[in-house]
Amino acid sequence: MYIADLHIHSRYSRATSRDCTPEYLDLWARRKGISIVGTGDFTHPAWRQELEEKLEPAEDGLYVLKEEYRIKDETAGAAAAPRFVITGEISSIYKKHDRVRKVHSVILLPGLEAAECLSRKLETIGNIHSDGRPILGLDCHDLLEIMLELNSESIYIPAHIWTPHFSLFGAFSGFDTVEECYEDLTPYIHAMETGLSSDPPMNWRLSALDGYQLVSNSDAHSPAKLGREANLLDMELSYKGLQTAIQTGEGLMGTIEFFPEEGKYHYDGHRKCHLCLSPLDAEKYSGKCPVCGRKLTIGVSHRVEQLADREEGFVLPGAKAFESLVPLPEVIAASNGHSAASRKVENQYYEMLSALGSEFSILRELPIEDIQKVSGRLTAEGIRRLREGKVERRPGYDGEYGTIRLFDQVELDGMDGQLSLFTGIEMAELSRMETAAAAVAVPDHLSEQGEKQSIGGTVDAGGDEAAFHQLTSGLNPQQEAAVTAISRTINVAAGPGTGKTKTLVSHAFHLLEGRGVKPTEMTAVTFTNQAAREMRERLESQLGGKRFVSRMRIGTFHSICYDILKKSGMEFTLADEVEMKDTAEEIIADRELNLPAKQFLRQVSARKCGLEKEAESVPAEAYEAYQRKLKEQRILDFDDLLLETLHLFEEEGKNKTLRQGFSYLLVDEFQDISPVQYRLIQEWNKGGRELFVIGDPDQAIYSFRGSDARCFEKLREDYPQITTICLEQNYRSTPQILEAASGVISQNDGPERRLIPQRQAGTPVRLVTASGEMSEDIFVAKEINRLIGGIDMLDAQGHLEMGDDLRARSFSDIAVLYRTNRQAELLETCLKKEGIPYVVAGREDFLMEPAVRGTLCFFKALLNPEDRTARRLSLKLLWKLPEDEMSGSIFDAAALKYRKKMKKEKPQKLLEAWVSDMNLQEEEGVAKLASMSVFYKNMAEFLDNLTFGQESDIKRCGGKTYTSDSVTLMTLHGSKGLEFPVVLMCGVRKGLIPLESGKQDIDEAEERRLFYVGMTRAKDELLLITSQEPSPFLKAIPEEVTTRENAGKQRDPGMGKQMSLFDFMQP
Known part of the structure; x- marks a missing residue:
């Protein structure tokens, strides 16, 4: 019979002992009596290298520690060398079916070569260097698929399937069924890891798990914790034998279990208020702590109750055997009045190992009489009671380990002061815990709610958004007026979050379906490729396919012009930026001009766009020479695309075929058009039936490209019979975010802005002050960790202890905005160190x-x-x-x-x-x-x-090559037209917002509009992060909708904290 512990961690995982090395894992496996131990953390390159150096092959797929590294120790006896099998754990944090999912997976591999192969693939997906248990924004289905494709002999096991925060069935971020998670690959799952807070009888209550093998492992973060749970195997000693046992049950004889009550998430509760509740008691309080009102952490027992289809006490016919044990040091501690970690207990523990053999043989097999000769009567009696199951169990809750008592108080009083497994401090803690619930009356509203509720469903960390979604599913009166308007020229002023895209698409749909306009008569001009793609997809969805929509022209100004010129027969190629720069340098050198090529090209572009003032320093002769060079090579730059198309329409004004697609012209983001683009709109729609423009002058942020917020005024002058409709109901942002943003933009000239919030009140806008740029970026990384509910179990527990009851976010819910691309460099470094997946959007x-x-x-x-x-x-x-x-x-x-x-x-x-x-x-x-x-x-x-x-069209994965769930990093300019539940804006300080380049005067009004655009990307939470001298724009934000804090300061100064990688980076 072999004992195997397959889920452990190396010293390269967060919050692990530095002794998690091959040498000490071998030593403690011998002390415990474990025959097969997992290596853990196979994805970490340094750990794999260490394993390669210190292990040598044994039986097929198994390894042993090389003799020169073995630690000689009499407490480890002369047991056979433990075998190592290559294992690791992957943390997947991703969004599926509109909920954030956090699931851990244990993977076993047939060798280090297979580990190297799989790690190389995973490295293209996320950061596997910063943590032995890598965090990937990768769907578990996809992880399983990748594993099977690379090595069919690999074994995949959903880890600790009931842990509330990071597991398959976890109350806060898991699934209700195996199939929901793994879909078509469910048949490739053969085993489930029960975890410390559940035992086989709890899992037997789900008939859906009847076909799976139940395995148990320690998930040890230090060598001394090996074997807290383990597997009993009677098989051929090889990887193949292990695979057969786990996949089929042949050779899997049973498991060694923690008492599930000892697990730190067994019952419901709130650790900070010392409150531990059974599932039924928790229901009385509607899942809220009756002491402080915060959410209770839902325990494994409650979650099992939610999903179970069998009554408690059901025994599965033919189920594997299991034993419930307590670590030997805890049994010894019950006999001497010290804690399990005391020196006296440690000395007796080592004495017993030296005299009697391994820990498992002492706890499971040796005669009590033999044990008593070495340990004394009390410890021997404790072991006897443990074997017979005569224990009193006090359940763990909300991250607090449970405890097991082997002696009652009366017995202890008569045993020369011998104590239970509880220390005096623990007994006092229990007393507070037991009385807390009884001392608090159930509030009436909670009591009534509790009576109406039954245990069922998955706990949702967020609020109920169904009502909000229902509110936005139809058109409001102003939107409906815009959608159904019939006029030669229609101008829709749409502030942020007022449903601009929905209105534009609905208007196009109304033209096609409601008024019978042919798609070949319509053109929709968008600002980005992404907006064009989204519009096309929405119309295809509404109209039932691509064929109809494909006949409608949808695209950006430049892509539409390129298509028109190519179809007209013009032969040209688009200018390459390098070629333009070389040509500019040649012109500058020939004419001895005193300006860099970049400035020359910018001023050439200004001249083409009709911005004569900005083009003053380029002589006309130099400009003409540059254009001749391009013409000789049949090259057009981006400005030429527009100008050549404009000339084509001006020269062939009566060409009906050319103008056919512009009878109904729709223009998105009208505020960002240049003078040339305005002329194109006029020319395209000359003789047309309708012109529909939509935009917001307060979001005009491209004056350097020729856009002008006054384009709406010019439109009204040129089209006096214009119909104007204003969209004022904001469905995106909370009232606090809107009031903060409105305070900023109201400092610009113009009529009074009206944005009416349709969302319920949310959290205040957070103004965070850091000590410098590094401090800002470290804060961002830590805050993202907090927002997703913690990247690992310690993080998740820490956030609960600090009272963070906010809904857990997915990485893709979060955007980090900044003024310049340069700011992203340090930010990327910080996110990589924390293992946070990200995507950078924008031209770099x-x-x-x-x-x-x-x-x-x-x-x-x-x-x-x-x-x-x-x-x-x-x-x-x-x-x-x-x-x-x-x-x-x-x-x-x-x-x-x-x-x-x-x-x-x-x-x-x-x-x-x-x-x-x-x-x-x-x-x-x-x-x-x-x-x-x-x-x-x-x-x-x-x-x-x-x-x-x-x-926003151009994206780059941050150090990975897989399109998984990620945080978005982008400039304020790039964020326009997008929205995110959470926005963190960095560098909100003087010199950056507004930007002081030193090369030209500050356009304060435009910089304020840009800041306004960034603020209004946020739906639920907005964080403005500053350092040094804050941006002057912050003064306009009303104090009543903000809260101020310092980066790095603990919210609860009385709480301890886990050290972060960034604690060593702070200046």
Whole structure:
């Protein structure tokens, strides 16, 4: 018979002992009498390296510690060397079926090679370096699928399936059924880990678990905790034998269990108020602490009661045997009046091991008489009672371990002062706990509610949003007026969160379905590719398919113009930024102009956009020379796309085919159009039937691109018969967020703003002051940890103790906003150290690096062989070669290979091969480009989005290549048009908001609008984080809707805390 403990952790996991090394795991396995011990943490590279160094193969798939590393110790006896099997635990935090899920999984592998293979894959998904138990925003279904694809011999076990915060059936973030979590892969789950707070009889109450093997493990965070729970095996000593036992039950004889009451989440309760309640008692208080009113932590017993379809006491026919034990030091402690951690108990424990053998043999097998000769009468009596199950159980609750008593008080009084497993302090604690519930009367409203409720359903950490969703499902009168309006020109002023997108899409739908407009007569212009995609998807959903909607033109100004010019027969290629810069430098050098190329190009663009004032320093002759260069090479820049399209319509004004698609023109984000785009709108809709524009002058934030908030005034001047409708009901943000944002924007000129909140009151806007930029970013990382309810069990427990009753968020609920891209660099470092998955949205400087530009040009040339500029630039930037016959053969050889691969492989795979072939492993920019590519199905889509996409269209995974649930990092500009339940805005300080660049005057009104845009992205929670000298804009926020705090300060100064990685980084 073998004893196996398969779920443990190394010293590389958070909150573990530094003794969690192969040497000490081997030592304690021998002391305990454990034959097979899991390595734990196989994903951590340093731990795998240590295992490679210190273990050597034994039986198939098993390892032993090398002799030179074995610790000689008489307390460990001469037992056979324990076997190691490669194991690890993965923490998955993700969103599924509109709820945040936090589930832990135990994985067993047939060897270190398999561990290396799976780890390499997981490293492309998330950070596996910062914690031995990595946190991934990865659906458990997908994790299981990846594991099976890479190694079919792997074993997957849902970990401690009842733990409230991190498990399959967890009350706060789990599922109600196995199938809900694993879907079609459910048949590949064969075993369940019961966890410390449940035992087999509790699991027998669910008929849905009858077909699964029940296994138990210690989840030890220190070697001395090995074997708290374990498995009894009678099998061939090999990985295959272990696999058969776990997957089929053949050879699995039973389990060694904690008493479930000892588990720290067995009963319901509130640790801070010393309140422990049974499920039925908790129901009387409607799940709230009657002492302080906060939510009770729902225990395993309650959760089992919710899901059970059998009565308590049911015995499953043919079930495996199990034994309930208490660690030997705790039994010894009951006999000497000291705690289990005292030196006297430790000395007696080691004495018993030296004289009698392993701990399990003492607790389970040795005759009591033999034990008594070494331990004395009382300890021997305690072991006898333990074997017979004669124990008094006091359940654990809300993170507090339960306790087991072997002697009652009368016996103790007659045993020379011998005490129970409780110390005096613990007895006093119990006394308070037992009397707390009785001392508090059940409030009437809770009592009535409790009578109406029955135990059932999953505990939801958040509020009920059904009523809110129902409120927003229809159109309000103003929206309906906008949707059904019939007028030559319709102007909809839509403030943030007033349902702008819904109104725009509904208007398009009404035109198509309600008024019978043909899709070929309609064009919708959006500001971003994402908005165009969302509009198309919504219309497809409402109209029942893609075919009808595909005939309607939907896109950004630039993508629509590009399409029009190509269809008109114009031959051109789009200018590459590097080529534009080179051309600009040539013009500047020839004319000895005193300005950098970047400024030259910015002023050329201003001239094309009609912003003559901003274009003053570029001489007309230099401008014309630049344009001649582009024309000679048949190149158009982005401004030329618009101008050439405008000229085409002006010259072919009577071409009905050209104008057909613009009879009904819809324009989104009207406030951000430039003068050229305004002229395009006029020209496109000349002779048209209807023009529908929607936007908000208070969100005009692109003056540097030529946009002007006064475009609405110009529209009213040019179209005096205009119909104007205002949307004022805000469905997005809480009243506190709206009042704070309104206080800011009201400082700008203009009519009184009206935004009427439709949400119930929420939490105040939090103004957080840090000591510096590093302190700001560390606070952000810790706050994200808090918002998701803790990244591990210690975090989750800490947040409960500090009274954090807020609903748990998923990573994708959270956005971190900042003024400049530079601010993201330090922020990314902090998030990586905390193991928080993230995505960076926006154009970054690395896109201009030669290796990145050369790579993009190479694939552009493959997709469009006529693009000679892209071909020439790829040769120049990658191979440092001119375009000639010799270099052409080099390019053609690479093109031949990748043209074939491009037809069948996704961009991510293409770039992985490209990096290897071109020896670009040291190019960080190319690695970031690969991180962008994971969001796209093919290279054409990827390049198209990089070409025409706005800030929010362009995303990069933070150090991973898998599109999993992540926090979003983006600039304030990039956030426009988006919304998030939680927004954290960094750098709200003087010099950044408003931005003081030193190169040009501050447009304070626009900077204030930009700040307003960022604030109004928040739905439920808004945190404004500052340091040094706060932004002057903060003065306009009403004090009554804010709360002020200092970063890093404990909310409850009396509470202890777990050290974070960042505690060592603080300045």
